[in-house]
Each structure stands twice: as C-alpha cells, then as structure tokens.
Amino acid sequence: MNVIPAEQRTLRADARRNRERILASGRDLFARLGPEAQMDEIAAHAGVGIGTVYRHFPTKEALLTEMVRVRFQEFSEIALSVDDVDPREALETIMRRSAEAVEGDAGFQLAMMGSNELEWEGVEQQKAALAEVVGRVISRAVAAGAVREGFTFEDFAMVMCGVTATMYYKPGSADWRRYLELMLHGVCAP
Amino acid sequence: MNVIPAEQRTLRADARRNRERILASGRDLFARLGPEAQMDEIAAHAGVGIGTVYRHFPTKEALLTEMVRVRFQEFSEIALSVDDVDPREALETIMRRSAEAVEGDAGFQLAMMGSNELEWEGVEQQKAALAEVVGRVISRAVAAGAVREGFTFEDFAMVMCGVTATMYYKPGSADWRRYLELMLHGVCAP
C-alpha cells in the first residue's frame, strides 16, 4: 500500500546497502539464468532473507521494473551526451549505445518482452524524460531532412523494443546490429 | 520418451477429437488470458481431464510449440500462393498476410517471445520448408534489384519476429503495420 518509490525515501544505511545488493544480484542472476532465476536465489546471493527482498520489492515484477527504470535513466544520459552533434549521427549513436548498454542484461530484456505484466507506472516518468531528450534530437533530424517525415519518439521506442527482442531471441549474438541496420535503412533497395 | 510427433501417429477417433479440442481451447484461452492461461482451465474448456492434456502435450511449452508449428505451416501456404507474382510485391504480401494471420493469436506471440524455452525441434522442419519458399521469393527480389543486396531468410525471420513482438507489446493496436513500414523502407530519409 506504500506508494512512495523506495529510492526516494531516506533508508537506514543497512537497508540501502541491502537494496543495492538485491538489485545487483537480480541483474546478475537474471543474466545467468533468465526467467528461471528465483527469488530465494536472489535473496541468498544478496546475503539477505527472502522477506527483505519482498520488503524492498513487493513482487518479482517490481524488481524487474526497477532494473528497467535504471536503464531508462541511462538512456536519457546517453541521449543528453549527444544532444548537440549532427542530428542524424546523434540518433544513430543513441540507438547503438543504448543497445550496447543492455546487451548482456537479460533481466531488462525479459522485462521489456512481457511488458503487459510490467508495472509500467514506475518507469513512466523516466520514459517521459527520455521522450523529451530524444524527441528533440528526432525533431532536429527530421528538420534537417536526415530522417523520414513523421518519425516519432514512439517509433523510436518501437525500434528499440525490436532490438531488445532480437537480443533476447539470440543471446550473445550480434544480430541486433543487423536488425538496427535494416531498421535505419530499410529492406527495400533505395 | 515418445519422440514420434503425435500428429503423425494414427489416433483413435476420440483421441484425435480431444487433441483438436485441446489445441482450440489453448488458442482461445491464451488469446483471452495471455500467459496466465492455466493447464486445468484449458483441460476444462476442452472438456477433458488434465491428464489427457498431458498425454497429448507433455508440457505447456509443447502445447505452445504445436500452435506455432501450425502457424508456420500457414505461412508456407501464404508464401506459396504468391510464389509467381512480382517479387517485391510478393515479399510484402507474405509479410503482411502472415502478420495478419497471427494478429489475434497471443499464444503464438507469447511462444515466439520466450523462444529459448520453446521446444524448437518440433518447429524446425516447418521453418525449413518456409525458408525454401520464402528464400526463392527473396532471391528473385534481390535479383530484380527490388530488395537490398544481401537480404536473407534469417533477416526475414528477424523482421517477422519484431512484428510479433510489437503485436504482443500493444495487443489490439495496429502499430505493427507502422513497424513493418519502417522495416521495409527505413528510418532514414531516402
């Protein structure tokens, strides 16, 4: 029933440490085991009781959601860092570097796939922030005639979602680069 | 331990009827409930005992696999039906009509997403058959200069996988058409 995001409260030092450990263990175990990763394992790996995991993250989905939220934050930082370069190149760089960031993060990929079950409320704010930064780059690119008329942030999100799906589909392969290449330049000959 | 695909054996009339009912119930319930659809519900909906479901499909994944296999068969038929028309148009038609076929089939989409868990052996043969028919169309399209050099069946599969992911992501929306449009003609301006 507590709706205040845990990371905004002031946590006792040990609680904050536990929270970080649980997140790190989650990333680690989801990457190694995929959806099979169990809550007890994550607790054990983090060196806490199962109850502590549930105190910080009320459901398994909530844990995944937080992992996604942190990545979205990272995407925004990536986008900000190229906000002033040539728009076409900026857009490509955002996509490529964001994709590279989550390349080994099967937890993120997993969460993105089963997105109906994800508690998106927690991510919405981060997504809105991302939309603003990326939206600016897209506008510039469209204005410069470098990206097709009518391309939107939602299209961008759809492309990135496809990249994520490709990564999940063939873990460890670089197929997603081919995928991004096709998305950027199209299947049909010029 | 029985490795003979169930559909190739001669089944007793009632068993065959049960098998079809279970498949139909699976399609129906996965479409309505997504991954939450339970094996008991599917059994009840099909009017059989839970043991009968497991006699025909040894795991939940096996049931989903068979649903996928049947769709792949359908894709091959679609591809065959346009084997002789203008290759560029043929390829677009295959993609569009295949996508439309699975638009409401959340079970198929679900199975495609969590594909590591899927028992792909059952589908491989159908996929190989599809590769042959679609590969022929792609070759003709590339030769005609209508599709970019180096485009392969695996690229085709990747695109279709992305379409499926988009459908699953936003059930009931037509976003996948936009997605396919981007894939065919690219994000970057010509």
Added chain:
DNA sequence: ACCTGAACACCGTTCAAGT
C-alpha cells in the same frame, strides 16, 4: 489404447516473531 483427477513439487508471496 486412452482417460481421469487426486496428489506431488516447485516457487512466488505472506506474516508472526525477532533485533
């Protein structure tokens, strides 16, 4: 040869007791 459903196993989640 096939069907049935009670029983089992596994894993996400809760909650009473502890510091």
Added chain:
DNA sequence: ACCTGAACACCGTTCAAGT
C-alpha cells in the same frame, strides 16, 4: 525501522486406478 525464514498458495506435472 528493518530483518528473518517457516508456512502458505498457486499451478505445472505425475501416476495409480479406471474404461
């Protein structure tokens, strides 16, 4: 204020008994 882990609930799967 936070932690712990035994106990519970749910659902995929099995198997002994039935036709």
